[in-house]
Amino acid sequence: MxxxxxxxxxxxxxxxxxxxxxxxxxxxxxxxxxxxxxxxxxxxxxxxxxxxxxxxxxxxxxxxxxxxxxxxxxxxxxxxxxxxxxxxxxxxxxxxxxxxxxxxxxxxxxxxxxxxxxxxxxxxxxxxxxxxxxxxxxxxxxxxxxxxxxxxxxxxxxxxxxxxxxxxxxxxxxxxxxxLPRREWSSGLAEIIKHALIQDEPFFAWMESTMPQILARDPAVIDDLVYRAAAIKAEVVSEDEFERGRRAILNYGHTFGHALEKVLGYGVLTHGEAVTVGMRAALFMSRRFSRKIDQERVDRILLQIPIPPIPATISIANVREAMASDKKRESDRLRFVLLKKIGQAYVTDDVTVSDVDAAWAFALGRT
Incomplete structure (x- = not known):
């Protein structure tokens, strides 16, 4: 169970x-x-x-x-x-x-x-x-x-x-x-969805079926939600304390999300809101490399996290350039966490500028 x-x-x-x-x-x-x-x-x-x-x-x-x-x-x-x-x-x-x-x-x-x-x-x-x-x-x-x-x-x-x-x-x-203010609650849900996406498909399925209760902070589901999400983080950290390997999958959505936070100015979006946008970008990129990922299913739950409008003045070039300062890059190459399928993630740097721009266009609604 x-x-x-x-x-x-x-x-x-x-x-x-x-x-x-x-x-x-x-x-x-x-x-x-x-x-x-x-x-x-x-x-x-x-x-x-x-x-x-x-x-x-x-x-x-x-x-x-x-x-x-x-x-x-x-x-x-x-x-x-x-x-x-x-x-x-x-x-x-x-x-x-x-x-x-x-x-x-x-x-x-x-x-x-x-x-x-x-x-x-x-x-x-x-x-x-x-x-x-x-x-x-x-x-x-x-x-x-x-x-x-x-x-x-x-x-x-x-x-x-x-x-x-x-x-x-x-x-x-x-x-x-x-x-917690409602906005901070929704922000935290983004990281929980991330944990399910990278490690635990059954947990993701449970979240799908209980999302109305989760969004309403129903006490009947909150303890289960927090316990399982925290346990997933503990499992990954226990395997790789210093992020030299597997722990990097916890950065799913963060390479994109941190760039968006930097361009907008810290605090305009909550961290979870920025990561939600980042996960949608990473989802789009994942689908380009793996047909096993059910993009519509994942996007359906991500779209339940409320996100304030992103100003149209924020260009794809702006956020792409902001990614250059990402601390997870190696030898000047950005590393992206992508999904093979729900519950299974991997890290790659085999990504082109056009791949990045297409992912941003999807996540920012510029398609």
Whole structure:
């Protein structure tokens, strides 16, 4: 059965015998899970943003203090602009002024931006302190909090400064998702669809049949949705921690999506919205190389993710040129993740400029 193990924690297995747990449960279990991960009460640094703080800052503060922790809570502005050098410096300044040591954990309470930023701070301050993820967005619970990718953006492109730095623990409380704005919920669904497309056709079929409930955030399906999507990410990361091989399939739609984000300006589209457009472009390209892919079936579910209109002033040449800064390129050749069929992906650089332009034309509605 698709969800037969959903009551078990998911282990992310890493090189040299290391591992960490994706713990599914309420926020109140955080102190217990931190102890199980080898973290003992003392000082801790919590990084969050203005949106999340209004819902959960006081609750987390009380939970930590009750268990003997002394939290320093840093609340940063919400938005993609926070994933940048100045907020990173602010974390360094506050943590060092508070006289932390190498056993002081950094906790990320927020979505992908906060997780990436706080994780990079944890990886670099004092040459590395323990890191705990408490993801509050759908995209973070199923994707960005799992696997150790941390970092910030640069004017030249997204995620160009960063490090692989694995958390000691990821606590996933699906109840935190019910305060998400509708747009952020839809954005997270894009990454879940991606996971199904690259690895799990039965999960994709289940999503097809339950999409109305998923879009409505029906509690009857949310736990299953998050558990399976997070487990897929954990499976892929466990096979390839540092993205030297198979893990690259997780970038399906991202080579296109990151270019669109750069051209539009970060924050105009959510990451999931940009990736949805990118997945449609990659789907079109996949169909050109494999007749096994059911393009209409995949496109039918992707089109259920609401996307704001892309300005007509954004040309195919603009987005193609923006792809040149993609960090996944090798020897100046872009690498694309394509689908052989639903549930099976591969990486190729055997793609022409005309292939890229045709895919963009389809995804941007310029055909």
């Amino acid at each position: 698709l969800f037969q193990d959903k009551d078990k924690p998911v282990q992310v297995s890493l090189s040299e015998g290391r591992s960490y747990e994706l713990a599914f449960g309420p926020l109140s279990e955080l102190p217990l899970k931190m102890r199980e991960a080898g973290l003992r009460p003392g000082k801790c640094v919590v990084v969050t943003d203005t949106n999340v703080a209004g819902h959960y800052r006081a609750t987390l503060d009380a939970i930590l203090q009750y268990d003997g922790w002394d939290p320093l809570i840093l609340t940063l502005p919400a938005g993609e602009e926070t994933k940048s050098p100045k907020p990173l410096q602010a974390i360094y300044d506050a943590a060092l002024a508070w006289n932390i040591d190498r056993q002081t954990p950094v906790l990320a309470l927020g979505g992908g931006v906060i997780g990436d930023l706080a994780g990079f701070a944890a990886s670099s301050i004092l040459r590395g302190v323990p890191f705990v993820q408490i993801p509050t967005s759908l995209i973070a619970q199923v994707d960005s909090s799992i696997g150790g990718k941390t970092g910030i953006n640069h004017d030249e492109g997204k995620n160009l400064i960063g490090a692989f730095y694995q958390p000691r623990l990821v606590l996933i409380d699906t109840k935190l998702l019910y305060t």
